Amino acid sequence: MSGRHGSTEKDTAGGVGRPAGEHAAARGGARLAGVRKTYGTGDTEVHALDGVDLELAPGSFTVVLGPSGSGKTTLLNVIGGIEQATAGSIEVAGEEISGRSPVDLAGFRREHVGFVFQFFNLVPTLTARENVEIIVELTGVGDARRVPDLLAEVGLADRADHFPAQLSGGQQQRVAIARALATDPDLLLADEPTGALDLTTGRQILGALLDLHRAGRTVVVVTHNASVAQIADTVVTVVDGKIRSVEHNPEPAAAEAVSW
Numbered sequence: 371m372s373g374r375h376g377s378t379e380k381d382t383a384g385g386v387g388r389p390a391g392e393h394a395a396a397r398g399g400a401r402l403a404g405v406r407k408t409y410g411t412g413d414t415e416v417h418a419l420d421g422v423d424l425e426l427a428p429g430s431f432t433v434v435l436g437p438s439g440s441g442k443t444t445l446l447n448v449i450g451g452i453e454q455a456t457a458g459s460i461e462v463a464g465e466e467i468s469g470r471s472p473v474d475l476a477g478f479r480r481e482h483v484g485f486v487f488q489f490f491n492l493v494p495t496l497t498a499r500e501n502v503e504i505i506v507e508l509t510g511v512g513d514a515r516r517v518p519d520l521l522a523e524v525g526l527a528d529r530a531d532h533f534p535a536q537l538s539g540g541q542q543q544r545v546a547i548a549r550a551l552a553t554d555p556d557l558l559l560a561d562e563p564t565g566a567l568d569l570t571t572g573r574q575i576l577g578a579l580l581d582l583h584r585a586g587r588t589v590v591v592v593t594h595n596a597s598v599a600q601i602a603d604t605v606v607t608v609v610d611g612k613i614r615s616v617e618h619n620p621e622p623a624a625a626e627a628v629s630w
């Protein structure tokens with residue numbers, strides 16, 4: 371895939387762990403050490419992340435499981451630089467991001483990270499194509515001429531001029547994935563990306579995320595659905611702001627194996 375990211379430094383940086391196997395050159399990766407995220411003070415203090423040590427290999431596909439309120443979204447957001455950790459070290463795609471200013475973090479996100487959310491967050495007054503193009507315009511990263519290719523990559527070449535309300539939920543989520551790809555990110559972080567979708571559509575979205583992983587990206591999917599874990603090479607379980615377990619799956623299943 372074309373884009374600004376051509377240097378080899380991306381391939382040597384990031385976490386350690388399992389190699390990307392036969393996949394394209396691995397990108398991204400994350401290494402967290404002693405990470406805490408505390409909201410509020412005194413009686414209202416919440417330890418959303420309570421001392422997290424975690425390594426995600428460049429090019430890995432991780433599913434994060436855990437009960438509601440366990441810290442999954444917070445974990446994703448500190449990896450992606452949406453939120454600042456209260457303490458600890460966070461290295462993502464070879465860059466230390468803890469302690470950075472909000473402006474600096476915004477730059478880091480533009481350069482390295484794409485986000486996908488449960489409810490798509492598309493702009494209703496823009497077409498599918500425009501929803502992707504606007505990211506290139508706003509960030510100044512990526513190439514607007516690639517937008518039709520990105521929509522084709524997620525199977526939406528024939529829906530580029532439709533507005534979100536004219537698209538199914540799965541199609542809207544695929545626009546959101548194309549949007550996340552507009553800046554050619556090293557990491558794709560998805561928070562409950564299938565939470566609003568039926569099984570068939572959800573499998574399609576997971577299949578699309580697996581394709582992006584095969585292209586070398588680090589993908590992290592947060593979900594309530596334990597069945598999704600079988601497609602991951604790494605399964606992280608979070609309980610009460612702590613990592614309960616990290617399991618590696620030598621033979622991840624295809625998206626069709628998932629059910630709910």
Ligand SMILES: Nc1ncnc2c1ncn2[C@@H]1O[C@H](COP(=O)(O)OP(=O)(O)OP(=O)(O)O)[C@@H](O)[C@H]1O
Binds near residue numbers: 436439442
């Ligand atoms: N902005 C905030 N202010 C105060 N507390 C917060 C804030 N965001 C999250 N929390 C708290 O931090 C804890 C972890 O929240 P988080 O959103 O990471 O959980 P989660 O595992 O994603 O849950 P869910 O599965 O319901 O989405 C929760 O107890 C939550 O109430």
Ligand SMILES: [Mg+2]
Binds near residue numbers: 442443444561
């Ligand atoms: Mg959440």
